[in-house]
Amino acid sequence: MTRGLMTRRSLLIALVLIWSLGPMLWQLLSSFTTAEALVNDELSFWSRWTLNNYRDLLITDPPFWRYLFNSSFVASLTTLLTLMLAIPAAYGMAKLPHRLKGSLRAAVVGAALFPYVLLFLALLELARTFSLGNNLIAISIPYSALSMPLALLLLTAAFEALPNDLEDAARLEGLSLSQRLRWVLLPLIAPASASTAILVFLFAWNEYPLALTWLSRSDLLTLPVAIARIAGSSTYSVPFGTYAAATVLGAIPLLVLVLVFQRQIVSGLTNGAIKG
Amino acid sequence: MTLLLASPALLLIAVVFGWPMLRYAWLSFHAHSVLTGLEPMANGGANWLRLAVDQRFWLDAGQTARFALISVGLELLLALAIALLLHQRWRGRGAVRALTLLPWALPTTMMALGWRWIFNSPYGPIEVLARSLGLNSLDLLSTPSITWLVTVFADVWKTTPFITLILLAGLQSIPEDLYGAFRLEGGTPVQALRSVTLPLLLPYILLSLLFRLAQAFGVFDLVQVLTGGGPAGSTESIALYAYFNGMRFLDFGYSSTVMLAGFLLLTSLILVGTLLLKSFGVLRHIDP
Numbered sequence: 001m002t003r004g005l006m007t008r009r010s011l012l013i014a015l016v017l018i019w020s021l022g023p024m025l026w027q028l029l030s031s032f033t034t035a036e037a038l039v040n041d042e043l044s045f046w047s048r049w050t051l052n053n054y055r056d057l058l059i060t061d062p063p064f065w066r067y068l069f070n071s072s073f074v075a076s077l078t079t080l081l082t083l084m085l086a087i088p089a090a091y092g093m094a095k096l097p098h099r100l101k102g103s104l105r106a107a108v109v110g111a112a113l114f115p116y117v118l119l120f121l122a123l124l125e126l127a128r129t130f131s132l133g134n135n136l137i138a139i140s141i142p143y144s145a146l147s148m149p150l151a152l153l154l155l156t157a158a159f160e161a162l163p164n165d166l167e168d169a170a171r172l173e174g175l176s177l178s179q180r181l182r183w184v185l186l187p188l189i190a191p192a193s194a195s196t197a198i199l200v201f202l203f204a205w206n207e208y209p210l211a212l213t214w215l216s217r218s219d220l221l222t223l224p225v226a227i228a229r230i231a232g233s234s235t236y237s238v239p240f241g242t243y244a245a246a247t248v249l250g251a252i253p254l255l256v257l258v259l260v261f262q263r264q265i266v267s268g269l270t271n272g273a274i275k276g
Numbered sequence: 277m278t279l280l281l282a283s284p285a286l287l288l289i290a291v292v293f294g295w296p297m298l299r300y301a302w303l304s305f306h307a308h309s310v311l312t313g314l315e316p317m318a319n320g321g322a323n324w325l326r327l328a329v330d331q332r333f334w335l336d337a338g339q340t341a342r343f344a345l346i347s348v349g350l351e352l353l354l355a356l357a358i359a360l361l362l363h364q365r366w367r368g369r370g371a372v373r374a375l376t377l378l379p380w381a382l383p384t385t386m387m388a389l390g391w392r393w394i395f396n397s398p399y400g401p402i403e404v405l406a407r408s409l410g411l412n413s414l415d416l417l418s419t420p421s422i423t424w425l426v427t428v429f430a431d432v433w434k435t436t437p438f439i440t441l442i443l444l445a446g447l448q449s450i451p452e453d454l455y456g457a458f459r460l461e462g463g464t465p466v467q468a469l470r471s472v473t474l475p476l477l478l479p480y481i482l483l484s485l486l487f488r489l490a491q492a493f494g495v496f497d498l499v500q501v502l503t504g505g506g507p508a509g510s511t512e513s514i515a516l517y518a519y520f521n522g523m524r525f526l527d528f529g530y531s532s533t534v535m536l537a538g539f540l541l542l543t544s545l546i547l548v549g550t551l552l553l554k555s556f557g558v559l560r561h562i563d564p
Contacts, residue, residue, distance in 0.1 A: 009361070009364070009366065012361055013361065013366075013372060016358055016361065016372070016376060017372065017375060017376070019433070020375060020376045020378060020379055020437075021375060021378070023379075023387065023390060023391070023394060023433065024378065024379075024382075024387075024390075026390075026394060026401060027390050027393075030393065038399060039399045085284050085285040085288065086285055088281040088282075088285075089281060089282040089283075089284065089285035089286065090282075091278070091281060092277075092278040092279060092280070092281030092282035092283075093278075093282050095278040096278055096279065096282070100279075104282075104286070107289075108289065111289055111293045113486065113487060113490045114293060114490070115490055115491055115493055115494020115515070115542070116293075116494070117494045117496040117497075117515045118296070118494060118515060118518070118535045118538060118539055119292065119293065119296040120519070120522075121296070121300075121518070121522045121528065121531055121532060121535065122295060122296030122299040122300060122532075123292065123296060124522075125299070125528075126295070141288075142292055144288065145288045145289055145291070145292035145293070146292065148285055148288060148289050149289060152285060152289075202381055205383070206381075206382075206383040206384065208383070208384065208385050208496070208497040208500075209496055209497065209515075209519075213523070223383065223386075224383040224384070224385040224386065224497070225385075227383070227385050227386055227389060228385040228388075228389070228500070228501045230389065240393045240396070243389055243393070244390070244393065247386045247387075247389070247390055250383070250386060251382055251386065254381050254382060254383075255378060255381075257381070258374065258377055258378055258381045259374055262373070262374040262377065265377065265381075266373075266377075266441055269438065269441050269442070270441055270442060270444075270445035273442050273445075273483055273484065273487065274442075274445060274480075274483070
């Protein structure tokens with residue numbers, strides 16, 4: 001490869017990185033900037049910086065870490081519930097006769113494509129009827145349902161990829177269905193389960209319209225709603241410095257998750273799209 | 277027995293996806309608002325007649341379709357370029373792949389407020405940059421003819437990584453030998469892109485198009501936080517209009533009608549798109 005081509009490529013890579021990370025880095029910068037420096041670019045360089053934006057987040061009522069806790073709780077519970085339902089269901093679906101499986105899969109793909117925001121009104125009505133509002137445990141039920149199509153597609157594909165002989169051998173050894181699932185099949189579909197888990201977790205962590213309508217008590221809000229509430233004040237009075245600090249704190253757990261589980265996310269998204 | 281294992285999960289899907297649609301169908305033939313004491317009262321097809329002549333709904337439908345088509349079109353082009361770059365072999369590729377995934381993972385509401393700051397007039401960095409170049413104030417968030425482009429920009433930033441991933445998987449499925457053979461016959465890289473890469477990538481392109489169009493058509497989080505549908509309703513989407521009808525005007529009958537109509541519009545858009553692709557023979561080589 002010639003030198004010119006290589007510099008051109010480095011330039012393109014730099015552009016892609018600036019495009020992807022620039023806006024986030026700007027938020028990081030703003031979060032350490034004083035409120036005055038945000039609106040006055042004449043200030044001297046040394047008087048522009050502060051940690052007050054972060055301090056402000058800890059003395060609000062409820063303190064900011066409360067939202068981090070709520071989001072982690074809901075996302076973990078949703079992930080657990082989804083996997084508990086989806087793993088046996090995917091096993092069952094993989095074993096269904098071809099025709100029935102085909103039509104069920106078509107329905108599941110349809111649900112996976114569906115822009116779920118259109119469901120919010122009827123789901124809110126259900127929440128009111130059964131008093132499920134303002135309850136972090138209850139909201140994980142619709143969250144699981146909304147993540148279920150993708151989970152089923154990923155896990156069914158994983159079960160289908162396993163050779164039949166393996167389970168037959170375990171059956172001959174006298175293992176019951178639940179034993180076979182637990183000791184033979186589950187370890188084999190662990191990679192697909194990990195991909196599913198991380199995608200479901202991210203969905204529940206980021207979900208907005210349902211959280212917006214189901215949760216109203218300020219100590220129960222999840223992160224996306226808590227952050228959007230700051231925007232509820234008018235455009236001009238949004239405390240952008242404090243807000244930027246909130247996005248930085250809220251983004252850190254996600255950034256860590258994505259960087260650590262990058263491989264699972266990639267294989268989950270690509271398999272979900274391609275096998276679905 | 278196996279069906280029994282699958283039934284709790286399938287039942288949950290049926291309830292959460294199916295029930296709302298049935299409920300909307302029923303509610304769309306009822307008045308159900310503050311005026312009826314929040315009790316449903318049959319009103320024939322009044323909601324649907326209202327929808328047919330509701331200029332705001334049709335404006336929003338057009339705006340939603342415009343947003344979805346242009347965002348997804350740009351995302352596809354950008355994702356193709358980035359995927360081709362990330363597919364080549366170079367040092368540090370893995371780290372760059374992981375970093376470009378980050379915008380996709382952040383909550384939409386989070387960056388929506390971030391964009392409000394970045395495009396803020398007069399203090400945001402874009403305005404400051406424009407001023408230092410001697411331009412007038414851009415007012416990107418308060419000019420109806422421009423603000424929708426900001427929402428497109430924000431959507432492209434966030435969801436391009438998703439399409440990039442799908443296209444990367446597609447690129448990896450193309451055997452290297454094909455390119456070798458093409459080079460031996462004297463083909464240039466651009467010709468290789470046109471006659472090897474793009475045709476083989478087509479199923480992946482269509483797949484991501486379908487998924488992204490459906491999601492973009494339901495755009496809600498982004499516009500609700502970034503613009504609130506404004507200025508002057510110029511970025512209001514169907515989902516946001518339905519949300520306003522339900523939560524602000526407490527008109528559940530009409531809100532249901534709007535959501536159902538949105539769903540029907542999306543379905544017909546996808547059907548028409550599929551038929552068009554079929555008639556151009558694009559789908560001929562692809563397994564269903």
